[in-house]
Amino acid sequence: MNPLSIRQVPTYIQKEIDLISKRVKPLVKKSSTYAFVSIPLILFSLTNLIILFFNNGFNREMWITILIFAAFAAIGMALSKESKTLQKEILKKTNDYIIERIKKSSIVPDFKKKEFMNLIKAQPVLGFNTFINFLEEEKRLSNLERYV
Template identity: 45%
Template structure:
C-alpha cells in the first residue's frame, strides 16, 4: 500500500508546493499590473510572462487534483481488499462495510476504523473462548 501511495503523495506535494505560490503570485501581479498602468509603458511582455506563470500554476494544480483522486481510489481499493480478506467478520457484515465505504467515501476512513475495531474485538472474544 505505502509503496504505491508514497510516490504519488510526494508528487502531489511537489505540485501543490509550486502551483499555489505560482498562481497567487502571478494573478496578484497581473491584477496589479493591469490596474496600475502597466500597458502605458509598453510592458506587454511582462503581462504575457505573468499569464504564462498563471497557466503553469493552474496546470500543476489540476494535475495535483488528479493525483489526489488517484490516491483516494487506491485507499478505497486497499480498504475494500482488506475487508474482503477478513476471516473473523461474516460476509453479510463485510458487504455492509464495503457498501458504506463505496457509497460514502468521505467517511470511508471512519467506516474502515469501525471495521478494524469490530474485527479486533471479535478476535479477542475468540481468543478468550479458546483459553
C-alpha cells in the first residue's frame, strides 16, 4: 500500500504518485523481500556463532557448523547490500521520472522548472517533496490561466 494514499492528497498528486509507484513497484518488492530475509538470517547466524565461540571455543569438530553459520551470515549481508543498492536504484528511477515530468510541463515557466530540477538534483532524497511542490505550483498556475 502506498503510504501517501492514506493521507488526503489531491487527485492530481495521487495520479502522479500512482504513475511513479507503477514504475518502481517491482524494485520495491524485490528490495523489501531481500531486506526481510537478510535481517533474520544475519541475526540468527551471528547469534549462533557467538554462542558457539563462548560456550565451546574453537574445536576441530565444529568447523563445519561454524562454516555453515558464517555462510548464512555472508548470504544475509549480501542480501542486505543488494537491498540497499535497489533502494538507490528506486530513488534514481523516481527522480528521473520526476525530472522528465517537470520538463514536459507547458504551464510552469522555464526558470521555475530549472529551479525545481536543480533542487531535485541537489537533494535527491527530498525529490518527492519538491515534486509535490511543483505539482501544486503547476495546478495553481493552471487555475490562474483559466481565469485570465
